Amino acid sequence: MGTDRPADAPVIIAGGGPVGSSLAIDLALRGVPSIVLERREKGKPFLLRTNMTNVRSMEHFRRWGMADALRRNDPVPDDIQRDVSFVTRLNGHLLLNLPRTYEWSEPLPFASEVAEWAPNEGIEKTMWERVEQLPLIDYRFENEVRTFTQDDDGVSVEVARADGTTYELRGDYLVVSDGSRGNLRRVLNVRHEGRTLAKSLSWHFRSKQLKEVWSAGPVVSMVYIYNEDRGSDLITPQGPDTWQYFAGPAPEGVDGDDWEQVKQLIFKAVGQEIDVEPLSGGAFGENSLLAPRLDYGRVMLAGDAAHMVSPQGGFGMNSGIGDAADLGWKLAALVQGWGGPMLIPSYSIDRREAVRFIQLGSEANHALGAIELVRPGIEEDGPAGDAVREAVKTDILERKLVQFKRMGGQLGYxxxxxxxxxxxxxxxxxxxxxxxxxxxxxxxxxxxxxxxxxxxxxxxxxxxxxxxxxxxxxxxxxxxxxxxxxxxxxxxxxxxxxxxxxxxxxxxxxxxxxxxxxxxxxxxxxxxxxxxxxxxxxxxxxxxxx
Structure with a gap:
């Protein structure tokens, strides 16, 4: 690749998911152009496990001009209560309901925003709408960065179009936000450090019957399913008649990529067979991983390309939004000429400290699963079963609810x-x-x-x-x-x-x-x-x- 050509944009962003889009928006509001290269088709959001844009991320959304838009774009129907419930099965016994866990009608005195419970479909729709309002962002769908080289003056990027043809771009800086499975981190020969906490599975599916058979308490934003048959399952609504099923860790002998096996797990969680249509999903590792550094010359890692956080606490995407918020002003300062050479190294130092703090809290949440809380007789009818369920409810209140107390993780890093x-x-x-x-x-x-x-x-x-x-x-x-x-x-x-x-x-x-x-x-x-x-x-x- 040649190095004598002028930059096509000061910043090139490989990966246009929530993290890459956030960075482009932050830069544009500071007057810095960028090119975002995203391999997906336009209007095809990832059906990810992301559901919560937490308080800290919403504060950034507010300054980026899109906090209220996310609330409008939430696809989850209004008849689903923003509660958390614990049940034995959806048609079984209610153990505990926590009203309005994911709904805030009053502002928090110590924050400029409240969190918003909305699946990734609503998050990406909101970001793409904001991107279209900002002419300094050149967002290219169905374009994927294949490889890159860097020199003292910039980064040369090879891009592949959907039809297989390639072209070259030149930028002053490259930000790699192509996710945990992206190839570009390997160009830098960077390996994540840490550990896998569990082998789990997650599937999005469509069902019109699920809401009809849900009799264990109200239909809510998040339901934990505790019974002796399966340690713990989780079901969350993603839109009208669209749901997400999560099992972590996955049961022994179950292939998380095999829909027929997963379908049987869903039936057990519901308590009966229902109509189910698979949309996307599969097995994945619940990982707590962090790159040894996030800056490599003129190339920076952000989001899942830089770190992975246990989903127990909802910090995955939100940690990446924090990366974009820290990196945006620093790149702008360098592009505009008032920033110095310590800014890029400081990105690694700042974000590694914050992410490691969040990882440790999420790991602690992960350590207490349902298997430690479920007791024999939890599904029995009558007084004996009532007594077991009351004991489990007490355990949940005393031990499990710390998972939902994470304001320090959001604001205290x-x-x-x-x-x-x-x-x-x-x-x-x-x-x-x-x-x-x-x-x-x-x-x-x-x-x-x-x-x-x-x-x-x-x-x-x-x-x-x-x-x-x-x-x-x-x-x-x-x-x-x-x-x-x-x-x-x-x-x-x-x-x-x-x-x-x-x-x-x-x-x-x-x-x-x-x-x-x-x-x-x-x-x-x-x-x-x-x-x-x-x-x-x-x-x-x-x-x-x-």
Missing amino acids: RYSSSPVIVRDGTEQPPPAFADYTPSAAPGNRAPHLWLADGSSLYDHLGLGFTLLDLGDCDTSDLLKHAERRGIPLQVFTPVDEDREALRALYERDAALVRSDHHVVWRGDELPADVEHLLDVITGHASWSSR
């Missing part, structure tokens, strides 16, 4: 090892996966507040850096130096009635927050050498260089 933040010496306890405690120490997600005018604090953060002025700081020198260097930086001074509450959250008179909501510096007054502060947060100098 931090970039404490990042070279592009300025530490202030604050001693912090280890982050907790279940519960979230806001902290404004550099590296953390900026504490959120709903302001007196009803807006979110995050709505006032710019596309670069925003200085929260909570104590009448003299910001003129900082703004002057940032403007001279082309660094996007603005000042937000809240009204008096908001300032006191924010001062209590941030514990300083000023804090510098970047567009992905992470604090990079705080203090009671700006440092005398604002040039060094700008050097660190833009990747021109490490925080430890002094």
Whole structure:
């Protein structure tokens, strides 16, 4: 491949699923063009196991202008309650129903958004609609990256069309987001490190009868099926008369790729035979894997190409959205000329720390399966069975529900090892996966507040850096130096009635927050050498260089 041709786009993205699309959207909103290469046909979403866009991802969706659109695009019918239930079989006994587990009618005080329970069909529809609104994104369906080479000036990419013909593209950077089974990671000779937690199976299928025979409590967003016949099964609605069946681990002797065997498992979970039509599915490994690094020269890994997370907790896609949020502003800074050489290495450092924290929490969730909770007699009718089911219900409440307490995993990860933040010496306890405690120490997600005018604090953060002025700081020198260097930086001074509450959250008179909501510096007054502060947060100098 030649290297003397100009770049076709600053950033080429191999893989246009949720992670690749998110990155392209983030870049476009910053004025950076990209080319997205996706092997699927237009309008053919993956029928994945993804169902939950969590609170943190929805905060990014909000700033990308598509949070409300996702709510509108949810294909799950309104007559399905956004609850979690535990049953023996769908036509058996109800063990426990948790109302409105996946429905939020009131805003959270500590977040700018609430989570949205919607299958991948709705997620990708929302992203593709947003992509079409942004002319800086050149999204090419039925185009797949075959291989690439890189040099000091950029990356050359070989692309195959659906008809087998190939062509070459040139970009300044390449982001590989082609999934866990993509081939491009192998071009870099990168192997994931970690372990397989279970061999499981997942199938999407169509059934008009399933809702009719569901008698163990209401028809809900997620139902866990506990009985002595099978440790645990999971069924979730994906749209009108469309469902997903999950068994993890898969029963011994069952081939997860064999629909006829899986169909019998579904019948057992339901409690009777029903009409079922397979749509897609098969066996897969529940993996907890992470690449040794995510940056390789001008090539970066993102999403499942970079890491895999146990599905117990719903962090798979959401971890990839976090990659896009971290990488987007850093690539834009380099393309626009105000970013320094530490930005790309910092992507690896930041995201590996966050993903490993999430992996450990998800692994803990995985360790407690139904096999530890199911007891003999769980399906018996009468008082004896009632007593067993009550005991299992108590076990679920005491031991299993930690899986649904994951706000710390969503909001509490931090970039404490990042070279592009300025530490202030604050001693912090280890982050907790279940519960979230806001902290404004550099590296953390900026504490959120709903302001007196009803807006979110995050709505006032710019596309670069925003200085929260909570104590009448003299910001003129900082703004002057940032403007001279082309660094996007603005000042937000809240009204008096908001300032006191924010001062209590941030514990300083000023804090510098970047567009992905992470604090990079705080203090009671700006440092005398604002040039060094700008050097660190833009990747021109490490925080430890002094």
